[in-house]
Amino acid sequence: MLQEYREGKKCIAVVGLGYVGLPLCVSLGRAFPKVTGFDINADRIRELQARLDRNEEVTSHELMQTSAAFTADPSVLETADVIIIAVPTPINSHKIPDLAPLRLSSEIVGRNMKPGVIVVYESTVYPSVTEEVCGPILELHSGLACGAEFRLGYSPERMNPGDKAHTVENIVKVVAGQDEETTELLCSIYGSIVKAGIHRAPNIKTAEAAKVIENIQRDLNIALMNELAIIFKKLGIDSGEVLAAAKTKWNFIPFEPGLVGGHCIGVDPYYLTFKAEELGYRPEVILSGRRINDNMGKYIAEQTIKELIKAEVCFKGNKILILGFTFKENINDIRNTRVIDIYHELRQFGVQCFIFDPVADADDVHEEYGLQLLQTLIEHAPYDGVIAAVKHDAFRTLDIARLKSVCRGEPVFMDVKSCFSREAIVAHGFRYWRL
Numbered sequence: 001m002l003q004e005y006r007e008g009k010k011c012i013a014v015v016g017l018g019y020v021g022l023p024l025c026v027s028l029g030r031a032f033p034k035v036t037g038f039d040i041n042a043d044r045i046r047e048l049q050a051r052l053d054r055n056e057e058v059t060s061h062e063l064m065q066t067s068a069a070f071t072a073d074p075s076v077l078e079t080a081d082v083i084i085i086a087v088p089t090p091i092n093s094h095k096i097p098d099l100a101p102l103r104l105s106s107e108i109v110g111r112n113m114k115p116g117v118i119v120v121y122e123s124t125v126y127p128s129v130t131e132e133v134c135g136p137i138l139e140l141h142s143g144l145a146c147g148a149e150f151r152l153g154y155s156p157e158r159m160n161p162g163d164k165a166h167t168v169e170n171i172v173k174v175v176a177g178q179d180e181e182t183t184e185l186l187c188s189i190y191g192s193i194v195k196a197g198i199h200r201a202p203n204i205k206t207a208e209a210a211k212v213i214e215n216i217q218r219d220l221n222i223a224l225m226n227e228l229a230i231i232f233k234k235l236g237i238d239s240g241e242v243l244a245a246a247k248t249k250w251n252f253i254p255f256e257p258g259l260v261g262g263h264c265i266g267v268d269p270y271y272l273t274f275k276a277e278e279l280g281y282r283p284e285v286i287l288s289g290r291r292i293n294d295n296m297g298k299y300i301a302e303q304t305i306k307e308l309i310k311a312e313v314c315f316k317g318n319k320i321l322i323l324g325f326t327f328k329e330n331i332n333d334i335r336n337t338r339v340i341d342i343y344h345e346l347r348q349f350g351v352q353c354f355i356f357d358p359v360a361d362a363d364d365v366h367e368e369y370g371l372q373l374l375q376t377l378i379e380h381a382p383y384d385g386v387i388a389a390v391k392h393d394a395f396r397t398l399d400i401a402r403l404k405s406v407c408r409g410e411p412v413f414m415d416v417k418s419c420f421s422r423e424a425i426v427a428h429g430f431r432y433w434r435l
C-alpha cells in the first residue's frame with residue numbers, strides 16, 4: 001500500500017502549518033509526490049507559497065525542494081487518503097485545556113474527508129481525546145462511521161522550536177493506529193521520513209499519555225531547580241556554583257532554573273491534571289511543580305525590587321531594561337512567554353519596563369500583548385537596572401560597557417539564565433544577581 005503513496009496514486013494532507021505541521025509537511029513532500037499542506041490562515045499560505053517561513057523553522061531552500069503544495073482551500077482534503085492534524089492545544093485563562101483549535105480542525109476535516117481516509121492527530125492532548133472527542137466530531141460532520149468508513153491514528157509531535165539537530169527526521173516517532181492495519185501503514189509512512197526509528201504504541205491512549213508525560217517530566221525537573229535556587233538564595237549560596245559541583249556526578253541530570261513558558265512545557269501538564277481531576281484524583285506533585293514555575297516571574301520581579309532597594313536607587317518610576325521576550329532563546333516564538341509575568345509584576349510596583357528583543361517579531365508582540373519593543377537600547381535611557389530574561393546568542397556578544405552607558409547610578413543586573421560573567425558585570429559597575 002505504501003507504494004501507492006510513493007507513486008503519487010494516493011495523497012497525504014497536513015492540517016495546520018505552524019511550528020509542528022510545516023516541518024512535517026515539508027519532510028513528507030521530500031518522500032512522497034502528492035502532499036498538501038492546509039491552513040485556515042490565508043496570509044500564512046501566501047507566505048509559504050512565496051517560499052517564506054516567518055517562524056524560521058524551514059528555510060526557503062527547503063520549501064523549494066519539497067513537493068508539498070500549500071492552500072487555504074479545505075476542499076483539497078477531499079482527495080487525501082491520510083490527513084494529519086497538527087494544530088495547537090492551548091489552555092485558557094483558567095488553565096483548563098482549550099480544545100477549540102482541535103475541534104475546529106476536526107469539523108473542517110469531517111466536512112471534507114472521503115470514505116476510507118485515515119485521520120491522524122499529532123496535537124498534545126490528554127489520553128482519550130483522539131477517540132472520544134475528535135472521532136465523534138469527524139463522524140458528525142462526515143456522516144461516516146469511525147472504525148468502519150474511516151480510521152483514526154495518533155503520532156505525537158516531538159518538535160523543539162529552534163533546534164536544528166532534533167528535527168522531524170532525527171527524533172524517534174511514536175505511532176498508534178485504531179487497528180493493526182492502520183498502525184502498519186502509518187509506521188511505513190512516517191518511517192519513510194524518520195531516520196531515528198519508529199516506536200509502535202499498543203494503542204492510541206498509550207501514545208497520547210506518552211507525549212503528555214514527556215513535558216510533565218521536564219516541567220517537574222525545572223520546578224525542582226527553581227525551588228532549589230530559591231532555597232539557596234536564602235542560604236546565601238550561589239545556585240550556579242552548586243549545580244556546577246553537582247554536575248560532576250555521572251548520573252546527575254543537568255536541568256537549570258529559569259522561566260518555563262512556550263506552548264508545551266508550561267501548558268501540557270494541565271491537560272493531564274484536568275483529566276485526572278475529572279476522574280476524581282488530584283495530582284499533587286504535577287500541580288505543585290506548575291505552581292512553582294508559574295510563580296517564577298513574580299519571584300524575579302520581587303528580587304529585582306529588593307536589589308534596587310539594596311542599591312539605594314529604588315523609587316517609584318524606576319526604569320528597567322528587559323533583554324528578551326520570546327519564551328526561549330534564539331526563536332521568535334512568543335506564545336505563553338513568562339517574561340510577561342516579570343513585566344506585569346514590576347509595573348504593579350510602579351516600575352517602568354522597556355523590552356529589547358532583536359529576535360522577536362515586534363508586530364506579533366504588539367498584537368498579542370499590546371507592548372512596543374525597543375528599536376534601540378538608548379530609546380528610554382538611562383535605566384536603573386537590566387533583566388537578562390532570555391539567553392539569545394545576540395545578547396552574549398553585547399558590549400557590557402555600552403550596556404552600562406545606558407544606565408545610571410549603581411544599576412542592578414538580573415541574570416535570569418546565568419549567561420553573563422559575574423566578574424565582568426560587577427567590574428563594569430553593576431550590582432549582579434542571578435537565579
